[in-house]
Amino acid sequence: MVGVDIGEHCFDVRDSTGRTHSGSAALGLIDYAAPVRVRAVECVQIRLSPVVAPAVLGVPLAELTGNIVGLDDLWGQDAARLRERLHETPRWPDRFALIETALSARFRDDRRADPEIAWAWHQLRAGRGRFRVEHLATGIGWSRQRLWSRFRTQIGLTPKRAAMLVRFDHAVHQLVQGRPPAQVAADSGYADQSHLHRDVREFTGAPPATAAGEPWLAVDDRAWPSAPGTTR
Known part of the structure; x- marks a missing residue:
């Protein structure tokens, strides 16, 4: 950013x-x-x-x-x-x-990132963070260790941590739209509502109700619509 x-x-x-x-x-x-x-x-x-x-x-x-x-x-x-x-x-x-x-x-x-790393990132995005690292490595034809190392070097986080952020990003935008936290947790792949609550706290420093009220989130998709290359 x-x-x-x-x-x-x-x-x-x-x-x-x-x-x-x-x-x-x-x-x-x-x-x-x-x-x-x-x-x-x-x-x-x-x-x-x-x-x-x-x-x-x-x-x-x-x-x-x-x-x-x-x-x-x-x-x-x-x-x-x-x-x-x-x-x-x-x-x-x-x-x-x-x-x-x-x-x-x-x-x-x-x-720019290697094609294999770009593919792995887009798979995480497409799956909203619900993608196992082993499957990513298999899709590329790399070992899990090689993917882990190269991904961290080029993206800055491990694939697992990046997946957590992608899942959180999807979930918090669902909260902004007014969907019930329990439903958002279930649809986003969290174990339960308290799991979602912990992630929101960790990444924003605020409870879900407060985070969902942030004005920049309410206009995020309209100000920055999804497009190849430059966004998210």
């Missing part, structure tokens, strides 16, 4: 070590609740698929796992120029067009 601040105020995000980072930043796949503090912030959130994120960010996702890196450190003056242009552009459709142009300009095909 990349966050680009536009206005006069920026957001503060605390990483797993307790350090606070202010302003535009990039995060890898994180499996913990990252506290965010904002005050009248205006920003753009960019959700990159982990199989193409390294090709845009310029670093392996393993280097970002559990860390938060300032966008200036990754993109240099390009980050400052992007913020300036976004600030000077009042219409959101035009801002999104600027983002698309900036991402395309930074994309390097030789930095």
Whole structure:
């Protein structure tokens, strides 16, 4: 995920070590609740698929796992120029067009994930996290150990942990739509409602009722519709 601040105020995000980072930043796949503090912030959130994120960010996702890196450190003056242009552009459709142009300009095909890892990730997404690692390895023709190692190196998490995040992402969006927690737990592959409750607590730091009320989740799919390459 990349966050680009536009206005006069920026957001503060605390990483797993307790350090606070202010302003535009990039995060890898994180499996913990990252506290965010904002005050009248205006920003753009960019959700990159982990199989193409390294090709845009310029670093392996393993280097970002559990860390938060300032966008200036990754993109240099390009980050400052992007913020300036976004600030000077009042219409959101035009801002999104600027983002698309900036991402395309930074994309390097030789930095994206290996085809086998991309396939494994898409299988996890398609199965909403309900896919056994052994089956993924068999589908690729790799050993379980090789898949585990290469997946962690390129995606930043183990396949099992990534599957947990994918399952959680699906479940929490179902909660936002108002579906009963017990039904969401059953449909999402959780052992029971308390299992769902624990995962929501772990990944958001809040109980399901509070997490489901987060405004960014309510507009998530509309702001960032599923499309090949750049989203989720």
